[in-house]
Amino acid sequence: MRPEKLILDDKYSEQPEAKANAKIRFDGTINTGHIFTIVAIIMCSIGAWYDVKTTVASQKVSIEHDETQIEKDNKESMERDAAIQLLIASNQKDNHQEIAGLRTEMNQWFMRLDEKLDKKADKKGM
Secondary structure, three states: OOHHOOOOOOHHHHHHHHHOOOOOOOOOOHHHHHHHHHHHHHHHHHHHHHHHHHHHHHHHHHHHHHHHHHHHHHHHHHHHHHHHHHHHHHHHHHHHHHHHHHHHHHHHHHHHHHHHHHHHHHHHHH
């Protein structure tokens, strides 16, 4: 903004030659509005600071709770995994035993079949 367009005070607006020399002037007096404004700014700043501190503290508590919950969940899942591994190992052992039993039965069945076929072959060959 150019200084000749700046009108700050009525006494400058009445004098055309003073318009070119117009500058921003500050009033040096302090009134209750200024004091209330400063006090309000300070109180709002303090309130904001304590709000931030409270928020950070509650987040720390929340993080600690979450960490303990995660550790608890990890421990439970590790225990569950160990139980599942034991169950799998037991099932594998049972399966191997059943397979071994089936293999033995099949071998016996084939041996009986072989014996029967040999007997039939001997009867035809006589």
